[in-house]
Amino acid sequence: MLIVWVLGCTAEAESGATESGAVDTGSTEGVDSTSGTESGPADTGSTGSTDDSTPPEPTRCPAGMSPVPAVDPAYCIHTWEVTFSGSMGDLDQWREGAVATEGVVASEQGVLPSVGASFSQAELACANTRAVDADGVDHGAMWLATAAEWQDAGDGVVGAGGTVYPWGDTWDASMCVTTDDDGIPVWSGTQATGSLETCRSSFGVYDQIGNVWEWVDSGVAIDVEAWFATWPEFGREEGWLTAVDSAAAHRLAIEVTGVAGEVVWADGRVRWASDLASWGTRVDLHGWAVSGVGEPDVSSLPVRAVDSGEVDADGRVLADLLVLEELNGRPYPDKRGGAWYSGTRPRLDTPSYAHSWDFNGTIGFRCASAPFPD
Numbered sequence: 001m002l003i004v005w006v007l008g009c010t011a012e013a014e015s016g017a018t019e020s021g022a023v024d025t026g027s028t029e030g031v032d033s034t035s036g037t038e039s040g041p042a043d044t045g046s047t048g049s050t051d052d053s054t055p056p057e058p059t060r061c062p063a064g065m066s067p068v069p070a071v072d073p074a075y076c077i078h079t080w081e082v083t084f085s086g087s088m089g090d091l092d093q094w095r096e097g098a099v100a101t102e103g104v105v106a107s108e109q110g111v112l113p114s115v116g117a118s119f120s121q122a123e124l125a126c127a128n129t130r131a132v133d134a135d136g137v138d139h140g141a142m143w144l145a146t147a148a149e150w151q152d153a154g155d156g157v158v159g160a161g162g163t164v165y166p167w168g169d170t171w172d173a174s175m176c177v178t179t180d181d182d183g184i185p186v187w188s189g190t191q192a193t194g195s196l197e198t199c200r201s202s203f204g205v206y207d208q209i210g211n212v213w214e215w216v217d218s219g220v221a222i223d224v225e226a227w228f229a230t231w232p233e234f235g236r237e238e239g240w241l242t243a244v245d246s247a248a249a250h251r252l253a254i255e256v257t258g259v260a261g262e263v264v265w266a267d268g269r270v271r272w273a274s275d276l277a278s279w280g281t282r283v284d285l286h287g288w289a290v291s292g293v294g295e296p297d298v299s300s301l302p303v304r305a306v307d308s309g310e311v312d313a314d315g316r317v318l319a320d321l322l323v324l325e326e327l328n329g330r331p332y333p334d335k336r337g338g339a340w341y342s343g344t345r346p347r348l349d350t351p352s353y354a355h356s357w358d359f360n361g362t363i364g365f366r367c368a369s370a371p372f373p374d
């Protein structure tokens, strides 16, 4: 009886998504009782075998995760954008003395994914979540999926190669919960996980393109010394970012999401004149020092813009820039895949480094795990 029930549930969830685009129950009971047994074995191994004479192999992945590749997996990854529960603590989990994230994650079809976790909270929430098998044996902690793991789960090939989108190489705005071809929203909001069967990779992973953006670990470590080696015209004085002269200062840009500003030279120091009116209060802001005008990338310097208490002639807050050397070795945050409201024709292989590690917008994530022993 137990086996029949499990297989029936699997078939119900999948057939509901296929037919309606939204997870629904109740209308497929008759289908379940006849088709569940047949489709079950192929589902549990996640691929391949449809030979009824072959018994299903025990899954190598925790509940809510898909094996990548499907046979002899190198890793497991959450099948759907996750939901998290529990206290998530401070947005900046890397800051000394931060209130720690105690939240854990789950992944299931037919629920609204969680958003609003910062990159560093997402890292901790994954690390707090254990890979437990069907017998209750704990096989260790999960981790935030790396860019390589995330991309391979979507493109269908472990390592180099694979498709541009989960469904193939040609953009089609109807496949996932995305904007239209020109980046204009067409959905009214975030959709339940797995609501479009077409938005599924060959490894069985849903919604990597569209619905909500997803944090991934870029796999590239922040290296403060390398930044200063590349830009010798800048230095540090008691931790504050300095420059040899005013001309050097103006080669920098400071990128903090949602805050406009410009780098200025004042009192022999690099400062950031920012318009904080929209924030309502003066706070220490995390961001990146970018060499030249441009977007943050994996060679940007992590800084904290600290209100100096001074205001320039235009009424802008003058912030000093604290170099965050303690972030050495931490990964650059990367977000992928676009969302229902933004991203124009998002590809699996296109990173975005725009946000700092403590930014919490409408971004979700998924975790990875080692497969259970064979």
Ligand SMILES: [Ca+2]
Pocket (backbone or CB within 6 Å): 081, 207, 208, 209, 210, 211, 212, 213, 214, 337, 338
């Ligand atoms: Ca997504």
